[in-house]
Amino acid sequence: MNARLSPRPTTVATAGLQLRQLRRQASLSQLDLALLTGVSQRHLSCIETGRAKPSPATLHALLMALEAPLEQCNSVFLAAGYAPRYGASPLNSPSLEAIRGAIGHVLQANNPAPAIVLGSQWQVLAANASTAALFGLLGLPVDAADELNLLVTLLQPGGLGDYLLNAEEIRTVAWQRASREALENPELATLLASLPTPSGPALLSNEFPPLVMTRIDSPEGELSFLSTFTTFGMPLDITVASLRIEHLIPADPLTWQVMTRAYERSLVTPS
Structure with missing residues (x-):
């Protein structure tokens, strides 16, 4: 396959x-x-x-x-006989200073809800404090929140995927999306080929929610999140065009309460 x-x-x-x-x-x-x-x-x-x-x-x-x-x-x-017009600047280059500033603003504004910045290979380029707080709540390495690949941690055993109550549903959605992107992205195709394939589509219930929820099994109960994406409009740089910010928005009062407490605890500097 x-x-x-x-x-x-x-x-x-x-x-x-x-x-x-x-x-x-x-x-x-x-x-x-x-x-x-x-x-x-x-x-x-x-x-x-x-x-x-x-x-x-x-x-x-x-x-x-x-x-x-x-x-x-x-x-x-x-x-057409012309030089390539659009470059791929490193995210840390001076020309992308405004981009980095915008990313930092969006990440900070999303607290106490988690948010991460993804590159073209699904690598996590940055994450906000609430993402680290969620990792800490689950017992995952906190410093790994902005040093991992979202596709890898969802599909490989031992990652975030193991904490999902609807793991096969989320893994299938992620696999399908990455597979479409891999058709035009050789590096992503190579990564995807090295990862386990989801076992199959999840069973559907008789009631359909408005969208697929990310449902996490945490020590404080089931956490439910809606997922939205932010991208940059009218990009003229390949790096900027590939960036997307995923926001995990709490879908119920309990998840808001748990994430707010976890985020506030993360702000307390250890003595």
């Missing part, structure tokens, strides 16, 4: 062919895309068939309208 997660084989395609594929994936006609970008339909047709070479500005406008992944955008620029 893991063999199917190998990255798709790549083939050399012209810039026009790649644009046409992206446009069709977006379910847009040439006229639709022309109206969105201000590029004439005739010129767009010539670009797609290779009869005209687009300028870098035209390529940028088309690709942004198509919401193409930045790695794919670089491929189109290369195929």
Whole structure:
């Protein structure tokens, strides 16, 4: 089964062919895309068939309208004879200072609910104090909260997945999401192939909640969380585009009470 997660084989395609594929994936006609970008339909047709070479500005406008992944955008620029336009800056680089500041603000604002920052390989790049408090409550290493891989700790025995009351449900959701992402991410595909596959879909009850809850078995009772994600709008850097902040929002009064107490205890400096 893991063999199917190998990255798709790549083939050399012209810039026009790649644009046409992206446009069709977006379910847009040439006229639709022309109206969105201000590029004439005739010129767009010539670009797609290779009869005209687009300028870098035209390529940028088309690709942004198509919401193409930045790695794919670089491929189109290369195929058109231009240098790749979008870089992947290290998160600690000076150019991403505002990004780091925004991340820190969002993480702090989410307390007393846990929140983590994930990279393209599901690695935890940062976590707030409530995440460490939750780990401490479960008896997991507190200093590991921002040094782990979420996919690994969910799927491998001995990690956070062992504390989930609906472990197979969460593991299946995580596996499916990562599998989709791995189709365009060779490094993630390699990681996923090394991890155990969930045993199968969980049994469904007759009542469906509005969304899948993360249900944790803690010493203070069952904790239930809603999961939401924050991403950066209009990214022009591959690193920024890959970042997502997962918020675990308590779904009931008990979970709020437990997390509030755990977070407040974490703020007390040991004497």
